[in-house]
Amino acid sequence: MNIRLIFLCLMLSLFLLVQASPVQAQGGIDVTDDKATLTFPESVTFRATLTAPARIETVILEYGAEQQTCGEVVAKAFPQFTPAARVSVEWTWDMRQSGSLPPGATLWWRWHVTDADGQEYTTPTQTVLWLDDVHDWQTISGDGVNLHYYFGGQDFARELHQAAVEALNRLKQDVGVQPEKAVEIYIYASSSDMRSAVLYEPGWAGGQAYPEHNIVIIGIAPEELDWGKRTEAHELTHVLVGHRTFSCLGSLPTWLNEGLAMYGEGGLEAYQQTLLDQAIAEDTLISLRALTGGFSEEGTRANLSYAQSYSVVNFLIRQYGKTKMDAFLTRLSQGQTTDEALQAVYGFDQDGLEDAWRQAIGARSRAGGAQPTPRPTPTMVPTIAPISGVPVAVAKSPTPLPTLARPTATPGTAPTASHAPTASPTASVSPFPLDKSTVTLISILAACCLVALLAIGLPIFFALRRRRRRAS
Structure with a gap:
């Protein structure tokens, strides 16, 4: 009797275990017309027609952009619809509210559906390229660079592509950074064309790097080819260094970020070198700690900040080599502060670096023991469009660009494409990325x-x- 009781208990436990396991409904869900319609650069509308075995009760749009992040971030929106076994849904992502994405970014989306029986379905993830259909884009690829253009002809584009490849080789040889995958460079016919492709871009911007997207955009007129090559190398360096030092625990000091970008250009222009020499002679150099945050918006001081940053970075590379620079960047990517990373690799902090650099260039000693100043987080620095016949003297100061703010969209208030304004979604993180089929298995x-x-x-x-x- 006891044996039978034990056996029955074991079989009952097995039965309950199997019954408690979630089982995906037979037949699944039918998805048609699953597409994204771009209104570049203002918005993108996601649409789909969904058919399920039972009445569809909830539909959640999960979407985002492929980019380098600190974790899996999923934005969610809640389109409005009338529950039924077959529904058509749509929702518009309004970049004018959330902040713009760079041309060439890859958008992704999928639909999460729950029916009246409690069954859940997730549609396959779709992607679309965030780019205008106005220009006839052509591409030259190779050696770590995909250069996209629509004007100027192949010779013009090949010259820019070759300049980008040379910049990559210089950075690999001297600094030790190289692309993990091909960098996407979009060349516009003018600065105004470029600015029209990105919302909220400063009116003076001529180029912009997006390290998290692995993208560079530049407006280059044919008569500005020399400026374009330098700008291309500058922004390309920002992308490579941004990837190399990506960290959720800290940020690069601006003198290092911009100094490396100036190094990627190939060095200082004549007027920048003159400005640096004058500051050395007159003892008006800016303290290194003052260059850890944003640069001045005053033209002369801004240009001196860039020239001085290049000089410091050039000193580190020439004096100590690329192996130590690579180790320095590695420690920064691991979350160490600038002083900690410098001390571990070179044996001095920022004050010690400034002292050694001043001695190397023949400048006077640093005045007093400068106290560290608070370091604000550097923002992306667009490159200034050139002014014909005049050296660039306008400050290339960090200008805050709009970030992708995603307030919560709740059922009943989140608008569809037929409602305005469009609510921005919430970025939410899924702590357990197991789908139902995995749990069932x-x-x-x-x-x-x-x-x-x-x-x-x-x-x-x-x-x-x-x-x-x-x-x-």
Whole structure:
């Protein structure tokens, strides 16, 4: 009697385990017209027609852009619809509210559906290239660079592509940084064309790097080819260094970020060198700690900041080599402060670096023991469009660009494409990225293990019980 009771309890446990496991409904969900319609650069509208075995109760749009982040970030929106077994849904991502993405970014989306029976479905992830259809884009690829252009002809584009490749080789040889994958460079026919492709771009911007997207955009007129080559190398360096030092724990000092970018250009122009020499002679150099945050917006001081940053970076590379520069960047990517990373690699902090650099260039000693100043987070620095016939003297100061703010969109208030204004979604992180099929598989495997245990254990149990009876 006891044996039968034990056996029945084990079988009941197995039955309950299998019944508790989530099982995906037969037939799944039918998805048609799943597409994204771009209104570049203002918005993108996601649409789909969904058919399920039972009445569809909720639909959640999960979407975002492929980029370098600190974790898996999923934005969610809640389109409005009337529950039914077949529904058509749409939702518009308004870049004018959330902040613009760079041309060439890859957008992705999928739909998460729940029906009246409690079954959940997730559609396959789709992608679309965030780019205008106005220009006839052509591409030259190779050696770590995909250069996209629509004007100027192949010779013009090949010259820019070759300049980008040379900049990559110089950075690899001297600094030790190289692209993990091909960098996407979009060349516009003018600065105004470029600015029209990105919302909220400063009116003086001529180029912009987006390290998290691996993208560079520049407006280059044919008569500005020399300026364009330098700008291309400058922004390309920002992308490579941004990837190399990506960290959720800290940020680069501006003197290092911009100094490396100036190094990527190939060095200072004549007027910048003159400005630096004058500051050395007149003892008007800016303290290195003052260059850890944003540069001045005053033209002369801004240009001196860039020239001085290049000089410091050039000193580190020439004096100590690329191996130590690579180690320095590695420690920064691991979250160490600038002083900690410098001390570990070079044996001095920023004050010690400034002292050694001043001695190397023949400048006067640093005045007093300058106290560290608070370091604001540097923002992306667009490159200034050139003014014909005049050296660039306008400050290339960091200008805050709009970030992708995503307030919560809730059912009943999140608008669809037919409602205005469009609410921005919430960025939410999924702590357990297991779908229902994975959970079901795990449950089935657990049930199989239990059955195997019963198949092996029960015969042994009965055999031992018979032996005990015979012995008694």
